[in-house]
Amino acid sequence: MITSSQERRYADRLEEFAVRHPFLVDLATVLALLACATFGASLTLPNADPPDQDKTAVALMGVSCLVLLKHRAYPRIAVTVTGACTVAAVSMGYLLTPLLLAPIMAALYWLATLTERKTTRVYGITTLVGVIGAAVVADSMDHLSLLLRTIGPFFWLMLPLAAGNMTRLRRAYLQAVQARAEHAERTREEEARLRVTEERVRIARELHDVVAHHMALANAQAGTAAHLALTNPEQTKKILTDLTGTTSSALRELKAALGLLRQDDDAPGAPPLEPSPGLARLPELVSACRSAGLAVTVTTEGEPQPLSPGVDLTAYRIVQEALTNV
Structure with missing residues (x-):
């Protein structure tokens, strides 16, 4: 069968x-x-x-x-x-x-x-x-009879007209479905390209924030250490120790940002990505700026509330950029 x-x-x-x-x-x-x-x-x-x-x-x-x-x-x-x-x-x-x-x-x-x-x-x-x-x-x-003379030809000639009209409508429907499928495919490709572009811009902005802040902070710490090298050796030693921490932090964040470009979620044994920095690391940021000789005061008003990862990262970057500019 x-x-x-x-x-x-x-x-x-x-x-x-x-x-x-x-x-x-x-x-x-x-x-x-x-x-x-x-x-x-x-x-x-x-x-x-x-x-x-x-x-x-x-x-x-x-x-x-x-x-x-x-x-x-x-x-x-x-x-x-x-x-x-x-x-x-x-x-x-x-x-x-x-x-x-x-x-x-x-x-x-x-x-x-x-x-x-x-x-x-x-x-x-x-x-x-x-x-x-x-x-x-x-x-x-x-x-x-006159009825049979007319109804027979009418029926037999209307039949192909109706069948042809249905065929034409079916072809038009299939063409419309194919056109919608092609449009959806083009839209998906455009959306994918747009997401790739947005991700590249985000990573570029992230790299800029990391490099600009840590380079400015390291420069300030190095300048302060050079200025205090003869008059205050103990303070100079502390600043140089903090400078090591600043460069290490910069390397970690650069590695995390660049890891987004090389990370393959499907690869077996791939190490998990580190979480993005947020306001929880604000004390570490303030301590690094203070070691460079910058007087920083943190004032907290109200009850701290949990933030979404995007908002948390944005708030941290705003504070980081402000301190870098100072």
Whole structure:
């Protein structure tokens, strides 16, 4: 038993073949329609004599099917010629059957799939009126009531119009879905590039804050130590010790910032990143500035509240930048 997945594969293969070889598909379709129309021209009602012009019907159906080979480029001309041939055949006394209507039904279907709705409406109504009018006055259908003469052609010609319209809407829907998918893909790529750019700016700003503060602080500590080297050796020794701590802190923060660029969360055994500095390290920052000879006073008002990591880091960097500027 053929599964649904196998049926889908076969349908995909047929669709790919139709895309690669459209003329072969059109030719096979036209030959099938010609066979149906030729056989339909030979049908009559019970106790009714067939028309004498058998070759005429074959010629008309041949012309109507031959013009269908150009339905992709000229769908309006295909409907017009096929409709005229069908009306002529019905007017000559051939019985109006779905087999005889096969070429015009195919032309109407392709018209509905390839043109806009207004064009389909105009050509469809014109074809309906012409074929139904020929069926009403045709001698071959004298045995049928007026209702049967009209409802049959109306039903069989409306069917391809409705099917073609549904096919056109389905194609438009698939194109819209594909366009939305492509737009979403482009949007995701743009968002990814934007996030990368924002992350680069953040890291650059972080590196600037770290380097500027620690270099300024180290410079101030070194200058103070040089100034006090002869007059106060004990204070100089303490400042140099603090200078070592300042440079070590700078190296740690630089390593943490640069580690963001090289960190691979999926790599096994990757060391965890250190937390970003915050107001909890404010005493350490104040102590380093005091060792450089800067008088710093910390005043806390109100009850300390926990801050989000982003706000905590921003507050720390503001204080750090202010002290660096001083």
